Amino acid sequence: MSKVVLITGGSSGIGKSIGEFLTEKGFKVYGTSRTPENYKNSQFDILTLDVKKIETISQAVQEIIRKEGRLDVLINNAGAGITGPIEEIPDAEIKANFETNFFGPINVIKAVLPQMRKQKAGLILNITSIAGYMGLPYRGIYSASKGALELVTEAFRMELKEFNIQMTNVAPGDFATNIAAGRYHAPLLNDSPYKKPYGDTLNLMNDHVDAGSNPYMMAEAVYKIMNTSTPKVHYKVGAFMQKFSIVLKRILPDKLYEKILMNHYKL
Template identity: 70%
Template sequence: MNKVVLITGGSSGIGKAIGELLSHSGYKVYGTSRNPERVPQSVFPLVALDVRDAVSIRKAVAEVIAKEGRLDVLINNAGVGITGPLEEIPAEEIRNNFETNLFGPIEVMKAVLPQMRQQQSGLIINVTSIAGYMGLPYRSVYSSSKGALELITEALRMEVKKFGIHITNVAPGDFATNIAAGRYHAPVIKGSAYELPYGNTLKEMNEHVDGGSNPGQMAEAVLKIIQNPDPKIHYKVGAFMQKFSIVLKRILPDKVYEKLLMNHYKL
């Protein structure tokens, strides 16, 4: 029986790449989009879902289960970027980011867990970020929302393991996607104390995304995770130095690691 996969944020970028590879590999894939009608050429069907809307989430999950009678894999991929000096990011933008990157994925997991528990099987893959392993300057909100999802995963996998359900994280580094276009940028304010350092950091971040890895690399990693009967808790996918930065944080004294980051960002 072909496994049924639901991918949030499946209309572009990493989600689209994952969905296309899984479809070509024989999986029954459903993606989600806030506006599926705007993506008529999708290789796999898209259902309407807004991760900030609990009613939308329950409706989308129910639709897939009604069509297929089961749900084997959830890939919590939908997310949005945010940058800015914490002091200058509006509170509503911080809340919106956490709604999308943390509370939304939690609600999607809540929606699929009863079906997986009934099946006594299932896999949830939460797409987080290497940025979630460390507090990065001018990415404080993004780092913390993704880092929180990492910890939620660690805790939840212990709660549901007895039901035959596996949960894991996969943390990408910089990939060439349209995330920068959808990211909220706090404006670089003329005369602000942060004008020069934030402006320079913002430019560097955008260059990293534009020159990032092919999203197909993430798709290959996710396929291998699905094929693994006993997946690990954490996976990291990206350039060597991005993954190595996590190792350095683990072994270096805090202030030494902080100094490395500040030098990197020229702060």
């Protein structure tokens, strides 16, 4: 029997690549989007789901269970970028980012757990970010929301072990997707004390995404994890130096690591 997979944010970027890869491997895949009508040519089914609206989460999960009778794998991929000087990002945008990147995934997890517990089996992969391992300048809110999801996964894993439900984090680096177009960018204000460093950092971030890895690298990594009997707590996927930056943070003195980051961003 083909395993049934739910991928939030499965209409583009990393989610789409994972969905197409798993479909080719014989899995029954359901992706989600706030506007599924725009993706009628998708290789797999796209359901209506907005991670900020609990009722749409419940409806999508129940539709899958009604059609398939089971739900084996959840890939929490839906997310949103946000950039800007923390001082200048409106509170509403900070809260909206956490609604998408933190509270949204938690609510999707809550929606699938009763079925997975009933099956006495399930796998949940939370797509986080290498940025979630460090506070990056002008990406501090994004780092915080993804880092929070990394930590809550650690706790969730231990709570779910007795039900034979497994959970892991998969942290990508920069991939060549359309994420930059969907980010919230705090405006570059002419009278802002951050105008030049923020503008330069924004250009550097966009260059990193444009030069990023092929998102099918993430699809291959997810497939490999799904075929692992005991997934690790954390996985990192991306360019060597991006993954190595996490190792450096662990072993270097805080101030030296901070200096390296500031040199990288030319601050």
